[in-house]
Amino acid sequence: MRKLLLAAVALTLALAPGTAARASGLVATLSANVAKPGETVRVSGEGWTPGKLLQFVTCGEGGLTGSAACDTRSGLATPVRADGKFVVDLQIGTPPKDCPCVVHIAEVQGTTDPVNLPISITGLAVGTIPKTATAVRELAVQEVRLTGGTAAAWFGARDQLQLTYTVRNPTAVGLNSATVQVRLGGGGDDNIFHQEVVENLAPGQSRTFTVPVELPLAAFGKYVVSADVSGLAPIRVSHNAYPWGLILINAVGISLIVWGLLRRYGRRRALRDLNPADAMLPAVVRLGSLGAYLVFDDAPGSRRLRRHAGAQLSLDNLRTLIGQGNGPGAGDSVLDLDALGHVLARRYPRSISLMEEER
Incomplete structure (x- = not known):
């Protein structure tokens, strides 16, 4: 009987032209409510707080069991426009938990309740939602520092930095099976170089992550280090890497060459009219x-x-x-x-x- 009911719900979703949700004056809509993993669905909304950063991610178990049920790899974030609207094209992921599946929309470091838009994902199993599960919807960033650096980096050597990233769980439930991801972007590259699993982050508890960051050889320009905990509490810090020592040495060398050429030219000019x-x-x-x-x-x-x-x-x-x-x-x-x-x-x-x- 339970399987028949879930099938009927899925069929009802499949017949609907799109999925819309309205909560506390917030409106969000999906362009389609049936999709395969990897397909793109347009998500639009209105009535949201202008300038707020929104996170979009595909989740299983109705989006009520926290980030452990979400495919954070396919998540994305975008700010709300000045008129309170947003439009994004989200790639549907493969949640690690069974459906019912949703597109989970939440404010980053916000107080507004999240919105879950139901979606049927082809090929995924349909299960039940744990009754005792409560989602962790927010993590607060307490501290972000990017420190360090060596004198050798002034001459093009690899630089060693250190990211200090502290988050706090302000909710009433614990956070488990979340993943810290740290990315380094710059020099035409943007990759994840550090991942760490977060377990047992109790309500009100803080956790500090200290991650070594290595800049490549002959780094030049602005490098951005970003991190998040399963899409929550995203941060971005930048570091300007310029080999000033090499630049100074080259400038001095060029100056000496120019000075030598001018001196040689001056001596030749003085000797041109020399009377023995x-x-x-x-x-x-x-x-x-x-x-x-x-x-x-x-x-x-x-x-x-x-x-x-x-x-x-x-x-x-x-x-x-x-x-x-x-x-x-x-x-x-x-x-x-x-x-x-x-x-x-x-x-x-x-x-x-x-x-x-x-x-």
């Missing part, structure tokens, strides 16, 4: 008898001067300069050989000693 006669002696020495300049290696712009000269001092001219040649001017040294000997003795004492020994 005005160069610091003895780096450049004018030799009038030869009609040339003697350029030492440490002379400013020596490479440029030699490149413009396009020639080198011949061995015969060098001998003439030091007074050892046989041509004109032989014996008339234009160098102070004694001073040159003293300089060489100070700079290369070992070489001078060897030369004296050979003599």
